[in-house]
Amino acid sequence: MPAFKIPFNGYSVKFSPFYENRLAVATAQNFGILGNGRVHVLSLPPSPGAPIVETAAYDTSDAVYDIAWSESHDSILVAAIADGSVKVYDTNLPPASNPLRSLQEHTREVHAVDYNPSRRDSFLTASWDDSIKLWTVDRPISVRTFKEHAYCVYAAAWNPRHADVFASASGDCTVRVWDVREPGSTMIIPAHDFEVLYTDWNKYDDCILATASVDKSIRVWDIRSFRVPITVLNGHNYAIRKVKFSPHRGSLMVSCSYDMTVCLWDYMVEDALVGRYDHHTEFTVGVDMSVLVEGLLASTGWDELVYVWQHGTDPRAP
Amino acid sequence: MASPSTDTKIENPALAEPRNEGDQNATTKTPKPISSPSVFVNSEPIRPEQVENAVKFLSHPKVRGSPVMYRRSFLEKKGLTKEEIDEAFKRVPDPSPTVQGATVNQDPQPKLVANAQLQAPAQAQQTSAAPTRGVISRVISQPRFHWTHAIYAVGILAVSGAGSAVLFKNALIPRLKSWIRKIASEDENGVVRKPGSKPSATEEAAAAAKTAAEAAAQVAKASQEMMDMNIEEKRCFRNLIDMLEVQQREMREMSFTIRKLEDQTNSSSVVRTYSQDYRLSSSKQPYTNGMAEFNSLPGRSSLPPASVNSSIPPYPKSYIEEFNDLSSNAYQHMPNSGVAPRSKPWEAGQPPNSSSTYQLQADSDLGNINGSTSRWQQKNVRIAELENEEESKVGPYYSSQAPEQTARRPWVPPQPPPVAMAEAAEAIRRPKPTVQKEQQLTGDHKLDQPLNELQSVTDISEMGGAPEARPSEIVEELEGNC
Numbered sequence: 001m002p003a004f005k006i007p008f009n010g011y012s013v014k015f016s017p018f019y020e021n022r023l024a025v026a027t028a029q030n031f032g033i034l035g036n037g038r039v040h041v042l043s044l045p046p047s048p049g050a051p052i053v054e055t056a057a058y059d060t061s062d063a064v065y066d067i068a069w070s071e072s073h074d075s076i077l078v079a080a081i082a083d084g085s086v087k088v089y090d091t092n093l094p095p096a097s098n099p100l101r102s103l104q105e106h107t108r109e110v111h112a113v114d115y116n117p118s119r120r121d122s123f124l125t126a127s128w129d130d131s132i133k134l135w136t137v138d139r140p141i142s143v144r145t146f147k148e149h150a151y152c153v154y155a156a157a158w159n160p161r162h163a164d165v166f167a168s169a170s171g172d173c174t175v176r177v178w179d180v181r182e183p184g185s186t187m188i189i190p191a192h193d194f195e196v197l198y199t200d201w202n203k204y205d206d207c208i209l210a211t212a213s214v215d216k217s218i219r220v221w222d223i224r225s226f227r228v229p230i231t232v233l234n235g236h237n238y239a240i241r242k243v244k245f246s247p248h249r250g251s252l253m254v255s256c257s258y259d260m261t262v263c264l265w266d267y268m269v270e271d272a273l274v275g276r277y278d279h280h281t282e283f284t285v286g287v288d289m290s291v292l293v294e295g296l297l298a299s300t301g302w303d304e305l306v307y308v309w310q311h312g313t314d315p316r317a318p
Numbered sequence: 319m320a321s322p323s324t325d326t327k328i329e330n331p332a333l334a335e336p337r338n339e340g341d342q343n344a345t346t347k348t349p350k351p352i353s354s355p356s357v358f359v360n361s362e363p364i365r366p367e368q369v370e371n372a373v374k375f376l377s378h379p380k381v382r383g384s385p386v387m388y389r390r391s392f393l394e395k396k397g398l399t400k401e402e403i404d405e406a407f408k409r410v411p412d413p414s415p416t417v418q419g420a421t422v423n424q425d426p427q428p429k430l431v432a433n434a435q436l437q438a439p440a441q442a443q444q445t446s447a448a449p450t451r452g453v454i455s456r457v458i459s460q461p462r463f464h465w466t467h468a469i470y471a472v473g474i475l476a477v478s479g480a481g482s483a484v485l486f487k488n489a490l491i492p493r494l495k496s497w498i499r500k501i502a503s504e505d506e507n508g509v510v511r512k513p514g515s516k517p518s519a520t521e522e523a524a525a526a527a528k529t530a531a532e533a534a535a536q537v538a539k540a541s542q543e544m545m546d547m548n549i550e551e552k553r554c555f556r557n558l559i560d561m562l563e564v565q566q567r568e569m570r571e572m573s574f575t576i577r578k579l580e581d582q583t584n585s586s587s588v589v590r591t592y593s594q595d596y597r598l599s600s601s602k603q604p605y606t607n608g609m610a611e612f613n614s615l616p617g618r619s620s621l622p623p624a625s626v627n628s629s630i631p632p633y634p635k636s637y638i639e640e641f642n643d644l645s646s647n648a649y650q651h652m653p654n655s656g657v658a659p660r661s662k663p664w665e666a667g668q669p670p671n672s673s674s675t676y677q678l679q680a681d682s683d684l685g686n687i688n689g690s691t692s693r694w695q696q697k698n699v700r701i702a703e704l705e706n707e708e709e710s711k712v713g714p715y716y717s718s719q720a721p722e723q724t725a726r727r728p729w730v731p732p733q734p735p736p737v738a739m740a741e742a743a744e745a746i747r748r749p750k751p752t753v754q755k756e757q758q759l760t761g762d763h764k765l766d767q768p769l770n771e772l773q774s775v776t777d778i779s780e781m782g783g784a785p786e787a788r789p790s791e792i793v794e795e796l797e798g799n800c
Binding site: 150151159162165172173174177179184185186187188190206207223224227 | 357358359360387388390391394395396397398399400
């Protein structure tokens with residue numbers, strides 16, 4: 001299907017866990033440095049030739065760095081805003097009453113938001129104020145604050161099988177594994193020699209973790225023996241912004257990088273790079289794999305385009 | 319904060335059980351909710367060497383000045399676990415040593431008490447223990463009690479100063495007074511006032527003067543010794559300098575000799591190149607030169623190498639040995655001008671060069687003077703230049719002779735030349751060398767054989783015909799001419 005043109009620079013895409021044709025996009029003006037932001041809710045066409053349609057859009061006063069769909073309500077979105085606030089939107093409500101909630105606790109930009117897929121009522125926000133906050137949708141204040149990182153936390157990811165365990169990636173070059181019930185982090189993995197920009201859990205093996213870093217490599221770790229990575233995937237030419245495990249195949253991963261490509265990896269295979277998409281003309285900063293449709297990929301970048309395509313096809317094909 | 323945690327805990331047992339059953343990684347299946355994420359906890363034991371390194375790192379003064387967060391972050395990046403980092407932080411003395419001081423105080427006390435019991439009664443024990451305790455506490459709690467320490471020091475200094483002042487007053491004043499009185503008494507009287515304190519004073523003064531004089535003498539001695547030491551040091555330095563100068567001279571001489579050797583080799587190779595050029599320019603003489611060399615060397619080959627070595631730089635030795643090789647296996651040497659088939663000689667091994675030069679000369683001497691000789695000449699020049707660089711590396715060439723020759727084999731030799739040229743070559747061969755040849759033929763057969771073989775070989779290559787007729791023809795011609 002054709003690309004969707006957004007007015008601002010794209011930052012993140014997320015497929016809805018409820019509807020296979022629904023997609024949320026976080027965008028920011030002026031590359032997210034200064035200016036407004038917008039949250040788009042897009043609807044994918046039933047037929048491949050038709051264009052993508054926007055069903056809702058919410059403007060924000062500052063850049064939107066990340067977006068997450070609620071796992072409990074099909075119309076609720078959580079957005080991470082660059083002014084340190086976390087905004088909750090409900091697509092069922094009229095635009096006047098949106099945002100549903102604006103949670104202002106972080107002192108710096110909120111860079112990532114992740115919804116708990118197991119517990120379905122809580123989400124994490126990772127911020128540049130070195131802390132991670134745990135929230136529940138019904139509460140106006142955060143439940144827990146995890147402050148241990150020495151530098152910006154770029155990502156937080158819930159473990160798909162253990163509802164209380166999550167991992168965080170930070171600019172202090174470490175990845176920490178936390179348990180919500182513990183006061184502090186339970187594991188500190190010195191994952192890279194440079195900033196770790198993203199981390200994600202393997203959906204089929206709850207002890208496997210992938211980290212994406214500024215050093216152009218993706219490292220796959222087994223937390224049971226975290227001193228040495230299982231594998232190091234090289235292939236990107238610039239820093240890797242996101243890495244996501246496939247919900248359908250255990251060893252498949254998708255990554256997006258500042259080298260304007262979206263790459264698919266299978267770390268169990270000797271030649272790990274199984275796909276490469278060069279459709280963007282600017283930094284690709286957002287990528288997602290649909291849970292409901294196997295092989296459906298979405299990506300967005302600073303070239304103000306959102307692509308949705310099936311793995312194996314050309315993203316730019318109309 | 320409490321309610322959500324209780325909420326989670328309530329939920330946990332329900333969730334934990336199915337999770338435990340399904341979770342292959344769970345180590346225990348206790349009803350505790352915390353059992354399942356044991357995988358997500360660092361279960362490594364504390365590594366002592368890592369802790370040691372961390373302690374060293376934290377004890378560094380520069381690190382001390384940095385914020386604690388940076389120190390922790392650094393250690394985390396290095397791969398230390400939380401427990402190890404905490405242990406290291408515990409071990410490194412913090413600016414709050416009260417806890418440490420108390421714990422350490424208790425340890426030495428029983429020991430000291432035990433020691434004191436052997437020596438003195440209970441009171442003494444206590445008194446001895448108390449000051450030791452005080453000392454220990456002072457020593458241990460040093461960092462905090464700097465100021466009291468300073469006060470102590472000041473007090474001691476003041477006391478000592480006061481005491482010394484008092485002493486001086488007590489000692490000096492009587493001495494001064496006695497001195498003055500002595501002088502006065504001397505002026506007035508003579509030696510009458512001997513007994514009493516004054517003569518003692520004078521004696522004391524005299525004694526003091528003597529001691530002063532002795533001290534001065536000692537000082538003088540010491541200074542004298544210092545002077546001697548300096549003189550000795552100077553001598554040693556001078557010796558060193560002399561030795562260095564000697565070494566320098568020797569080094570210079572060595573460099574001179576090396577240069578001389580180089581010049582010699584240069585000159586000899588230059589001579590050879592010139593001879594080759596000369597050969598081309600005038601058809602007759604090069605051959606004579608070559609023949610001359612050719613003649614002379616076989617003669618020399620019989621000589622022991624030592625004599626050769628004494629007069630000539632090393633590489634002619636190989637020259638000789640190569641001629642020996644040539645004699646043994648003449649035909650193989652013909653196509654030897656095989657610098658071309660190999661990779662660039664300046665890249666790959668140096669062995670080919672010197673051997674090839676000589677062989678080339680021999681070949682060209684034997685008169686394969688065709689269009690190819692110009693090429694050979696160039697090669698010779700090139701090789702000669704290279705040879706200059708590598709004169710010192712002649713030794714290994716002997717052993718590498720055979721492979722070189724076999725390596726040269728693949729290169730197609732420039733022979734056979736056309737018949738016309740062969741005739742010209744024949745004609746060239748006629749004049750002087752024929753006379754010499756006669757002499758050789760009549761004379762030394764040993765020497766003859768290589769010559770003949772070589773000639774026959776060249777003839778074969780040139781004519782492509784039967785070699786046997788040739789020498790006889792030449793001989794006939796020679797005889798005819800004569």
